[in-house]
Amino acid sequence: MVTATTNGIEVSVEVTYQAEFSSPLQHHYVFTYKVTIQNKSAQTVQLLRRRWEISDAAENTKIVEGEGVVGQQPTLEPGESHSYVSGCNLKSGLGKMKGVYTMQKLFDGKILEVAVPEFQMIANIFHN
Known part of the structure; x- marks a missing residue:
């Protein structure tokens, strides 16, 4: 598991x-990857958009952008968390992803860019 905290x-x-x-x-x-977003700030925030950079060992890189995550734009009160599971297909057994969530503080409307830490995807093709 990898973790990063921004704002x-x-x-x-x-x-x-x-x-x-x-x-x-x-x-x-x-x-597949499970993401857990926890609001450790003092303000309520809403996730508006996502941007992923996905790379594999075959030197293919793609950018995926869109509204929300898995069809949702969750609002998180201070102390709340939201988890979801999504997936990714690669042409090689080794890759990585990183990204950014665009979030908004509901109190003052301020936009935040929240880092999604880079994580590795490694196919364990010799197991089972």
């Missing part, structure tokens, strides 16, 4: 290689 917002990520949905011979590797 009182803590983001933690856990990655799992999904061997049963992957086909290494076809260069298709599937990973």
Whole structure:
């Protein structure tokens, strides 16, 4: 698990290689990741947008941007957290992701850029 805190917002990520949905011979590797966002600040915030940078060992890099996370724009009171699971397909068994969440403080409307820490995706193709 990797964790980063920006402006009182803590983001933690856990990655799992999904061997049963992957086909290494076809260069298709599937990973899921669980993200937990915890509001350790004194203000209520809402997650508005996400931006991901996804790279693999085959030197493919793509940028994914959009509103919210998995169709939601969660609002977090101080002390609250929100978790979700999403997935990523790579053409190699080794990759990495990092990102930024755009959040807004509801009290004053201030926009925050919150870092999602870089995490590794490594296919364990020799296990099971």
